[in-house]
Amino acid sequence: MSALLEVRDLQVRFDTPDGDVEAVRGIDFDLSPGESLAVVGESGSGKTQAFLAIMGLLAENGSANGQARFHGEDLMAMSSRDLNRHRGHDIAMIFQDPMSALNPYLSIEKQMIDGPMHHLGLGRAEARAHAVEMLRAVRIPDPDERIGHYPHQFSGGMRQRITIAMGLLCEPEILIADEPTTALDVTVQARIARLVGDVARRSHMATVLITHDLGAVAGVCDRILVMYAGQVVETGTVREIFDSPRHPYTRGLLDSIPRLDRIDDTLHAIPGNPPNLSDLPGGCVFRERCDRAFDACAEPPPLFDLGEGRASRCHLEDPS
Amino acid sequence: MSAETGVMRHAGRRLLGLVPTLLILITIVFFMMRVAPGGPFDAEKALPPDIQANLEARYHLDEPLIQQYFRYLGQVLRFDFGPSFQYRDWTVNELIAQGFPVSLTIGGLALVLSLLVGVSVGVLAALRQNRPTDYTVMGFAMLGISIPNFVVAPVLILLLAVYAGWLPAGGWEGGWTRLVLPVITLALPVIAYIARLTRGSMIEVLHSNFIRAARAKGLPGRQVIFGYALKPALLPVVSWLGPAAAGLVTGSVVVERIFAIPGLGSYFVQGALNRDYTLVMGVVVFYGFLIIVLNFIVDLLYVWMNPRVRYGEG
Numbered sequence: 001m002s003a004l005l006e007v008r009d010l011q012v013r014f015d016t017p018d019g020d021v022e023a024v025r026g027i028d029f030d031l032s033p034g035e036s037l038a039v040v041g042e043s044g045s046g047k048t049q050a051f052l053a054i055m056g057l058l059a060e061n062g063s064a065n066g067q068a069r070f071h072g073e074d075l076m077a078m079s080s081r082d083l084n085r086h087r088g089h090d091i092a093m094i095f096q097d098p099m100s101a102l103n104p105y106l107s108i109e110k111q112m113i114d115g116p117m118h119h120l121g122l123g124r125a126e127a128r129a130h131a132v133e134m135l136r137a138v139r140i141p142d143p144d145e146r147i148g149h150y151p152h153q154f155s156g157g158m159r160q161r162i163t164i165a166m167g168l169l170c171e172p173e174i175l176i177a178d179e180p181t182t183a184l185d186v187t188v189q190a191r192i193a194r195l196v197g198d199v200a201r202r203s204h205m206a207t208v209l210i211t212h213d214l215g216a217v218a219g220v221c222d223r224i225l226v227m228y229a230g231q232v233v234e235t236g237t238v239r240e241i242f243d244s245p246r247h248p249y250t251r252g253l254l255d256s257i258p259r260l261d262r263i264d265d266t267l268h269a270i271p272g273n274p275p276n277l278s279d280l281p282g283g284c285v286f287r288e289r290c291d292r293a294f295d296a297c298a299e300p301p302p303l304f305d306l307g308e309g310r311a312s313r314c315h316l317e318d319p320s
Numbered sequence: 321m322s323a324e325t326g327v328m329r330h331a332g333r334r335l336l337g338l339v340p341t342l343l344i345l346i347t348i349v350f351f352m353m354r355v356a357p358g359g360p361f362d363a364e365k366a367l368p369p370d371i372q373a374n375l376e377a378r379y380h381l382d383e384p385l386i387q388q389y390f391r392y393l394g395q396v397l398r399f400d401f402g403p404s405f406q407y408r409d410w411t412v413n414e415l416i417a418q419g420f421p422v423s424l425t426i427g428g429l430a431l432v433l434s435l436l437v438g439v440s441v442g443v444l445a446a447l448r449q450n451r452p453t454d455y456t457v458m459g460f461a462m463l464g465i466s467i468p469n470f471v472v473a474p475v476l477i478l479l480l481a482v483y484a485g486w487l488p489a490g491g492w493e494g495g496w497t498r499l500v501l502p503v504i505t506l507a508l509p510v511i512a513y514i515a516r517l518t519r520g521s522m523i524e525v526l527h528s529n530f531i532r533a534a535r536a537k538g539l540p541g542r543q544v545i546f547g548y549a550l551k552p553a554l555l556p557v558v559s560w561l562g563p564a565a566a567g568l569v570t571g572s573v574v575v576e577r578i579f580a581i582p583g584l585g586s587y588f589v590q591g592a593l594n595r596d597y598t599l600v601m602g603v604v605v606f607y608g609f610l611i612i613v614l615n616f617i618v619d620l621l622y623v624w625m626n627p628r629v630r631y632g633e634g
Contacts, residue, residue, distance in 0.1 A: 057532055080541070087538030095536070100529035104628060105552045114547065115537045150627040163533075 003030035004206055005054075005174060010066035010076075012046065012053045012230075021278045023049045025230035026066070031174065034204040036197075038217040038238070040253065041227035044274055047210050048096070050227075051176050055093055056083045070174075089119040092172040096179045098159040102151040108135075109147045112166055119170050134165040138195060157188045164192060171203055178210040193220045215257040218242065223309070226250050229275055229285040232303060236310040246312040248290045284315065292316065330623060334616050338609075345608045346396060346601070350389055353597050360405035360595045379405065392601065401602030406594045412602035415587050420606070422492065423576065423583035427568045429503045434510035434564070439557065441511075442518025443545070446553075449523055457515060464512025469571055473505045473578040490579040502579045506571050510564055514557055522553040551625060558622050562615035569607055 012024035024046040031037055039047045053064035054075055068075045070091065075083060087093075095101035103111055112134070113127035122130060128147070135143035138161040140154075151159055160180060167175055177196065181189035197220065200207050209221055217224060217238060224241045226234040226249065234247040245251045252270035272289040275281055281288070284297040296315040304317035361367060361375050376382045380391060395402055401412035445457040480501065481489035487497050525531060526549055534548040573585035580586075584603060591599035623629045 055536055057535055059527075084538040084540060087536055089538050093536045095529060095533050097529060101533040103530040103534065103548055103552075105626065106548065107627075110547075111534075114539055114543070118537075118539055118543075152628050166537075 004033045004035075004070070005031040006067070006069045007031075007050075007054065008067045008069075010050055010053060010064065010068060012049045012058065012062060012064045014059070015061045015063070016278070019278045022280065023062075023230055023277060024053065024064075027225075027227070027230075027232050029225055029232070029235070031206050031208065033173065033206055034200065035223065036200060036207045036209065036221040038209045038211060038221035038224045039227060040211055040214050040217060040224055042212055042274055044277070045227040046230040046277075047227050048178050051093065051178065051208065051210060055087060055091065055176070056080055057093075085119075088115045088172075089170045090173045091176070092167040092170065092174070093176040094163050094167045094178065094180050096182070098156065098163050099151075101163055102159060104151050107148055107150055108154075108162060112147070112162075112169060115166070116169050131165075131169065134169055135162065137168075137199075138162070138165045139191075140165070157184050160184055160188075161192065161195075164196065168199055172205060174206045174208065175200070176208045176210070179212070180209070181216065182211070182213070189216065214241075214253045226253070229280065230277060231285070231313060232311070233286070233313045234311065240310060246306065246310070246317065247286075247314050248292050248316075249286050250312075252289075284313075331616075331620060334619060338612050338616070341612055342605065342608055343393075346393065346605055347389075349601060349604045350392060351385075353595070353600060354385060356595070358595050360597055362595070379403075396605060401605070402598040404591075404596055404599045406591065406596040406599065412598050415599060416584065416602060416606055419582060419584035419587050422581060423569075423572050423585060426499060426502050426506060426575070426581065426583070427565075427572055429499060430506035430510065430568055431561075431565065433503060433507045434514055435557075437507075438511040438514025439518050439554065442515040443522055443550070443553075445515065445519040446522035446526065447545070454519075458519070461512040461515045464508045465516075467508075469505050469509065470574055470578065472508055473501070473575060476501050476505060477578075490581070492581050502575050502581060505578075506568060506575050509571070510567065513560070513564070517557050517560060518553060521556045522549065525549045525553045528552075555622065555626060558618060558625060561621075562611075562618040565614040565618075566611045569611065 007027065007029050009026045009028060010024055011022070011026050014021040014023055027046075027050060029037070039050075041047045049058065049062070052058050053062070054068045056075070056078070058064060064076060066076060070086065075086065075091075102108075109128060109131065112131035113122075113124060116122045116127045116130055117124065120127075132143045132147055135147060140146055140158060140161060146154075151162075154162065164177075164180065167177070175196065180196075181192055184192070193216075196207060199205060207221075209217065211217060214224075221238055223237055224235065225232055226241070226247065228249050234241065234245070234250045236246075241250060242254065245254055249270070252268070255268035256270060258267055270289055275285050275288070283299055284290070284293070284301050287293045287297040290297070294315070296318065299315075301313050301315045301318075303311045303313045304319075305311050306317065359381075360379075361372060366372075367375070373382070380388055383391070392402075399413075401416070404410045404412050404415060407415060441457045441461075445454040448454045477489045480487050487500050488494060489501075491498060531544065531549055534544045539547070569585075572583060573588055575581075576583040576585035577589055584606070587599060588603045588607075590596070591603065
């Protein structure tokens, strides 16, 4: 199956008063139609910035290198005018914080009809009807009346569902969701995950779920990309990652998921903090937090290909 | 609570607040005028005592001060500011009716000009942040704010009226050209301030998450700026319009004098110099009323533009 989105050697750096920050240091991955990919990592691991770069939405002090080929066209090399044909149309992004991602000064209707009117050429009335249907699909009660309301008149959960409805309006081929459920309580989280899953199956839409919570990924995604300090440290299917994690960082993440089925002991946490991205240590970036570090870790490890889509950036995998 | 009743109740509360504010204003100005040395009928050559007494009786100046104060309050309640002490045969109401349309014309034009130019260059500077356009606009804005209008006016007159001869130097006769210099003089600091306000809030809004989200929708840049960013960016400007209107009113006092325009400001200055008690009082109360009403309108505008205030939080 040919990839819908091929990302090669994607790099993002920020020019800050404290020097250059390398937020993303060369990541590669493919996304196939209908596939659901989870990108997991701590805050600061570069997971959000990587996708903002693909969408051409980096902050002004950020710059990106590498390629992101969508149907073979490199998004990174496009002018913003060309990029606008894809953004919100066949690639949609849902943002982390539903409180601030909606414009508080405009009605939901205004914010929902603009995209479809622009990309799909719908008239105002059609676009409104379409938006009302989409709100109904995400279970906003009484959508025909509520669509005229302003963001602050909705609860947090409803706002998040509205942003998801907005992302789905133009039936994108890729939906990128950045921590879409972090702000919500657990029952609502599950319902939204199911909703997005339904839409994805129906329209063969690929989804990217960006999250810090490995536990939230389990029943939802096909494949996982674990990121640490701007690099991919491990990839594999959800099953593989959960059953036999290879990289010590992934293992640490799994151990730090609270479990109800074991009475044994305290909650595990990975000791220490992620490295400073403007002043990275030599060697393996995880070395200082790793309980299995050895001599070889003074050299930065490559991403060892373990076959069948699995890879781990750890010297323990070194076959030689 | 529906939106309409919310706004109406808000409006009603504000209108009630107008009464005590005006009362305090009248009281302070009334007694300050009396404390100031000199009186309306002082002249180089002293009047014969019985004429002086006649005049004072005619204008009730012989009554105890407190009685005059309440007499005046009573008049104001009937919207009667009394006769002018200096412009014989004119009532203060007539003078205001004559001067205000003139002041309103240049003040209103200056406000419209300030908004158009100030917002446009402010947005432009924000979009070109930290680039030459931005520095140029902000440099001029700094000048506009810091140079007082009594300096700007003579310089403009000298350059455009005296040397170039394009525009009349002053006066209120003739075509639209007579408006150009006073309106520009009046508008310059307001343009400068609005440009700075607009730039600052526009930059802040452009960095907000909802603008990034709007960009993610793939809308053209123009639509993002004007459809999504301009309204929130204008809120600080709108809330500053009340004080701006007050600034235009007080600014017009100076500008009208310089350009010899027969507006309310000219009467005000003349009245203060002449100890024309009723004229000064009348103009002050009228200005006070005007500023409060303008602030009130600005408030309603703000509420109308900001849905979170309109419907109450939560």
